[in-house]
Amino acid sequence: xxxxxxxxxxxxxxxxxxxxxxxxxxxxxxxxxxxxxxxxxxxxxxxxxxxxxxxxxxxxxxxxxxxxxxxxxxxxxxxxxxxxxxxxxxxxxxxxxxxxxxxxxxxxxxxxxxxxxxxxxxxxxxxxxxxxxxxxxxxxxxxxxxxxxxxxxxxxxxxxxxxxxxxxxxxxxxxxxxxxxxxxxxxxxxxxxxxxxxxxxxxxxxxxxxxxxxxxxxxxxxxxxxxxxxxxxxxxxxxxxxxxxxxxxxxxxxxxxxxxxxxxxxxxxxxxxxxxxxxxxxxxxxxxxxxxxxxxxxxxxxxxxxxxxxxxxxxxxxxxxxxxxxxxxxxxxxxxxxxxxxxxxxxxxxxxxxxxxxxxxxxxxxxxxxxxxxxxxxxxxxxxxxxxxxxxxxxxxxxxxxxxxxxxxxxxxxxxxxxxxxxxxxxxxxxxxxxxxxxxxxxxxxxxxxxxx
Ligand code: ADP
Ligand code: ASP
Ligand code: MG
Numbered sequence: 001x002x003x004x005x006x007x008x009x010x011x012x013x014x015x016x017x018x019x020x021x022x023x024x025x026x027x028x029x030x031x032x033x034x035x036x037x038x039x040x041x042x043x044x045x046x047x048x049x050x051x052x053x054x055x056x057x058x059x060x061x062x063x064x065x066x067x068x069x070x071x072x073x074x075x076x077x078x079x080x081x082x083x084x085x086x087x088x089x090x091x092x093x094x095x096x097x098x099x100x101x102x103x104x105x106x107x108x109x110x111x112x113x114x115x116x117x118x119x120x121x122x123x124x125x126x127x128x129x130x131x132x133x134x135x136x137x138x139x140x141x142x143x144x145x146x147x148x149x150x151x152x153x154x155x156x157x158x159x160x161x162x163x164x165x166x167x168x169x170x171x172x173x174x175x176x177x178x179x180x181x182x183x184x185x186x187x188x189x190x191x192x193x194x195x196x197x198x199x200x201x202x203x204x205x206x207x208x209x210x211x212x213x214x215x216x217x218x219x220x221x222x223x224x225x226x227x228x229x230x231x232x233x234x235x236x237x238x239x240x241x242x243x244x245x246x247x248x249x250x251x252x253x254x255x256x257x258x259x260x261x262x263x264x265x266x267x268x269x270x271x272x273x274x275x276x277x278x279x280x281x282x283x284x285x286x287x288x289x290x291x292x293x294x295x296x297x298x299x300x301x302x303x304x305x306x307x308x309x310x311x312x313x314x315x316x317x318x319x320x321x322x323x324x325x326x327x328x329x330x331x332x333x334x335x336x337x338x339x340x341x342x343x344x345x346x347x348x349x350x351x352x353x354x355x356x357x358x359x360x361x362x363x364x365x366x367x368x369x370x371x372x373x374x375x376x377x378x379x380x381x382x383x384x385x386x387x388x389x390x391x392x393x394x395x396x397x398x399x400x401x402x403x404x405x406x407x408x409x410x411x412x413x414x415x416x417x418x419x420x421x422x423x424x425x426x427x428x429x430x431x432x433x434x435x436x437x438x439x440x441x442x443x444x445x446x447x448x449x450x451x452x453x
Pocket of ligand 2: 007008037038043044126192193206207208209210211
């Protein structure tokens with residue numbers, strides 16, 4: 001059995017879904033479980049509808065449901081499903097979902113409030129709509145597909161908008177629900193990204209979470225392989241949206257892939273790797289538009305020599321805030337760092353980079369939701385400054401640790417750029433630093449040129 005995950009662009013239209021169907025067809029002998037995202041941009045549209053409703057713009061939210069959601073899904077149905085009875089049933093089912101979204105929107109407008117719990121309820125429709133259509137379209141193409149509501153399988157905690165799966169519970173549900181379908185020779189089609197609490201309330205695993213869903217399902221069922229199908233050839237030397245000459249990497253280690261994902265390479269969700277590593281399940285990244293391309297194989301250990309100074313790939317993450325904490329009196333005192341980290345912990349904000357000097361500590365965060373509260377608590381015992389609109393640039397490669405002179409090459413290549421907070425990760429497989437957001441594209445391009453061109 002294998003798990004095949006198709007991302008938003010892979011199911012963005014009737015044509016894209018047809019391509020998915022032909023790829024799945026070619027893999028039927030391997031007993032695939034299909035995990036799909038919402039059609040591209042639909043999650044954003046649903047979020048926008050919810051925010052409009054909360055702010056009292058219900059009629060604007062309705063127009064967006066009509067123009068941004070209804071049209072795209074109905075167009076896809078018309079092209080994908082010709083059998084008139086099947087088409088009618090599918091249209092009715094989609095309309096029922098659209099009505100439910102309108103009801104939720106109405107509720108939000110009345111309350112003028114948008115809780116993480118309501119947000120999850122509303123965004124879950126993206127994946128529910130796409131998989132409903134995909135499963136019927138597969139039947140139309142003579143694949144015996146069966147839609148599985150991921151909320152019956154993926155049981156999570158109550159941490160809405162970034163819920164964590166409860167693995168033991170989910171494992172028994174996954175076996176109970178998926179295995180009989182596979183045994184019949186049918187193809188289960190289910191949603192990525194969404195789950196539910198033990199009492200059945202809808203949750204989501206965080207943005208980009210469909211990769212994570214696929215990896216968990218694969219691990220729970222001991223899949224032979226997890227395939228992540230997306231809109232690029234695999235994991236590349238950097239984001240191709242930043243450098244058009246970015247090159248495909250044939251293999252990337254689990255550790256490299258997780259560092260890249262964590263530092264912004266959106267091609268994989270940062271949590272995707274660990275379920276696969278724990279069960280030693282191979283992960284492949286493939287391009288839905290070019291299924292013949294070899295893709296990237298994520299491996300436990302690299303066997304090939306690096307040709308680029310040990311650097312495999314360059315990631316970047318924008319929207320970073322740097323928090324500088326000064327305290328001449330306290331800095332070297334016992335417990336000072338602990339009291340700082342306790343504050344970040346209290347507001348559930350994770351820290352990416354840390355740099356210390358005799359009199360200061362600098363930290364970076366990418367989630368500024370609780371920034372004000374964090375700063376006001378820090379100010380009780382120190383002087384604090386905040387710099388926003390920063391970005392992290394991160395170079396990753398396992399062989400970096402055996403290659404001298406990398407730092408010199410990196411900083412020489414970008415010598416005219418203002419760099420702060422240089423850090424070599426404790427894992428020794430990454431070098432990261434902070435630049436102004438406005439310098440990111442220059443920095444990534446120059447570094448790509450230095451190491452890969
Ligand atoms: P999906 O909808 O299939 O999950 P995403 O948009 O989440 O796809 O992720 C794919 C995107 O990741 C690519 O289009 C690319 O712009 C971006 N990306 C960033 N860094 C990399 C990288 N190193 N290699 C490949 N893609 C990358
Ligand atoms: N649809 C969700 C998102 O846009 C999950 C995913 O695509 O992985 O974040
Ligand atoms: Mg993604």
